Amino acid sequence: MKSEGKSTINDVARIAGVSKKTVSRVINRSPLLNGETRAKVEAVIEELGYVPNPQARALALRRNFLIGLIHDNPNAQMVLGVQTGILEAIRGTEFALVVHPVDRGSPTMLDDIRSFLDRQRLYGVMLLPPISENDALAQVCREAGARYVRMGSARLDDDIHMVASNDREAVAAATRHLIEQGHSRIGLVAGPHGFRSAAERRAGFEQAMTEAGLKVPRSLVADGTYRFESGIAAGDRLLDVTPRPSAIVCSNDEMAAGVMHAARQRGLTIPDDLSIVGFDDTAIASHIWPPLTTVRWPIIPMARAAAAKLLAGAVEGEDDAEEPSMFLSTLIRRGSVAAVKG
Amino acid sequence: MKSEGKSTINDVARIAGVSKKTVSRVINRSPLLNGETRAKVEAVIEELGYVPNPQARALALRRNFLIGLIHDNPNAQMVLGVQTGILEAIRGTEFALVVHPVDRGSPTMLDDIRSFLDRQRLYGVMLLPPISENDALAQVCREAGARYVRMGSARLDDDIHMVASNDREAVAAATRHLIEQGHSRIGLVAGPHGFRSAAERRAGFEQAMTEAGLKVPRSLVADGTYRFESGIAAGDRLLDVTPRPSAIVCSNDEMAAGVMHAARQRGLTIPDDLSIVGFDDTAIASHIWPPLTTVRWPIIPMARAAAAKLLAGAVEGEDDAEEPSMFLSTLIRRGSVAAVKG
DNA sequence: TTGTAAGCGTTATCAA
C-alpha cells in the first residue's frame, strides 16, 4: 500500500536488517526460521506492500506460475465453466490461467502445443475434450515436462492425470426415465465418430434399451456433429421413420434444440407427440420451449478438482485433500418428456 | 528440433562464435547488424531449435508478454468471442492470453485488480463491459503502468483506449424495423441500471419511437437484469398492460427468450400475436423457436481490433494499420417479427 | 538459524 509498488526483496532485506535469503525463506515459508526474525520481516513486507516478482521467481525456479487451458472449443458454456472452475481453484494463489485454444483439424496441432509448452514453461495444463482423448497429446505434455490433467467422459489415464464424468451411466439413466414413461420406440441422435463422449453416450443408451429388452433398429439412430444444424437434420431423418419414434435421446442439448425445430416444423407438439432429452444442461436447455429434460454434468466442480490435482503439493492447505476423479451427472427433469400417449 | 529444448542464448552464442548480445540483437531484430552475422546466428538458432526463455526476457524487460482479459462474466458467448478475437490478434506472436474474471459486487475489486496488475506485470489488459465502463478501473490500470483497451457500447475513452459498438443506433434500427411492420404499441425490456449498454439501447429505442411520433408510456417499459428470469418477469408485466403491446424490444437475447416464455404461457403465438426482437445474436437466438430477430454486434472483430490496439508497436507488421474504434451492428431478421395484424 | 556467493537466461550500458 505504500509508495510505488516496486520494492524488491533487497529493500525488504535492507530495512529488516537481514539477508535476502532470509526474506526468501519467509516468502517460501521455510520451516527453519526464528519466529522473531520471521515476524520482523513480515512486518517490513507488510509496510512496504512488497510482492515477490513472479518473473524473477519463474526464472530462478525454472517454472512459471501459470496454468494452461488447452482446448478445441467444444462449446462456449463448457469452456467458460471450466475456466470458472480452474479460477476457483487458483483463487488466492499466485497462479494465473492462460488459455490456449487449438485447431484439432490442423496437422501441426501437436507441434503448436509443444512449442507453446516449451516456450511458456507452464506449471501444468488442463486438457479438455475432445482433444483430451488424444493420447499423443498427453505424451507431448510428458515430453515437454508439463504436468497435465485431462477431462473427459471416461477414464483414459491414471487418477492423477484424469477427471472423468460418467456419461454412459448418465445417458442410461435418461433412457430409463423415458422407458419408465412408457416409451419403447426411442431414437438416438448420436455424436460424431471419434469422440469418446459420443461413444459413451451411445453405449449408455444401448445398454439401457437392451436391459429393458428393447430393440434399437438401425433406422432409429442418426449421427450428428454436436451442432444445432445436425440436430435438425437428424430429427428430420428420425421423424421420417414409420412408425415414428415417440421419444428421442440426443447426445447434447444443441442437437436436441435442432430436433425440436424439426419436430415443430412438422407440426408436432413437444412433449405430447414427441419426448426429447438432451445432454449438458447448457443455457439453451432452460431457455428453450418447452424447457428441456437433460443431463447436467458438474463441469465447474470437475474443473476445480482437475486444477486442484494439478496444483497438489504446490499450494498449501490443499496438499492432503485427495481430489475425486469421477463425477456423476444428474438427470434434470423439465418439460420435454411426457408419458407415452395411449 | 534437436536434442532437449533447453538450449540457451549462451549455447547459440558459443556455437555461432559471437557474443550473447549479438544473439540478443538477432532475436530482437536490431537494425544495426551485419547481414552475414545475422545469417550465421539464425542458422545456429534454427539448428538448435533455440527458443528464448520468456521468463528471462520478462525479468530483463520488466514486462511480461501477457495480455490480460479482465471481465465480470457478462455472458459465456461474449467472453468466449472476445477470447477468440484476442487470440486471433496474438496468433503467431509470443504473446499469451491470461484471463482474470472479477466480481464487480466485491468492494475489493479494484484492489484485487491492482494487485493482479502489479504482480503479473502484464503487457496490457482488455476490459469488458460492464466493468469497462468504470473510470476508476481505467485509472487503476494507468497507475499500475498497464496499457489497457476498453470495450463498450459507447465511446468512453480516447480512441487508443477504446473500441465501441454503436448500440444506440442498432436498437433504433431494430425499433424502426418494427414500426415499418406497422407496430405502434411497442414495449421495451430494458437492461439494468448502471450499465451503459442498457442506457444506450434504451436511448436508441426511445429515439426511434420519438422520431416516428410514437409515445412510450411508462407502463410499456420494464426493467430487467439481462437474465432470462428477469425476461419472464418483464414479459409478464408488459403483457398485462391493456391494450397489450403488439411488439416488444428486448435489450438482450436472454431476456427475449424469457419474454417468449411469458408469452407462450399465456397462449400467445409468436410472431402472430406478439413480435419480439432481441440483442446480441447469441446461440439462443437461432436455436429458439421461432428463431429470434436480433441485433448482431461484431464481437470477434471488435476484440481483435482491441487487442491489435494493445499490441500496436510491439508486433511487427501491424504497426501501421490503424485499428477502427467504432463497430456497427446489423439487424438479423428471423422469425420472431411479423407485420401487425390488421 | 542465518548469510554469502553463484546462478537462472535475458537485455542495457558503454566501450571498443
Add this chain to the structure above:
DNA sequence: TTGATAACGCTTACAA
C-alpha cells in the same frame, strides 16, 4: 557493427 560486464529479482548451494 560488436562485445564485456553489469543489471533484472529471486533461489539454491554451501558455509558459518
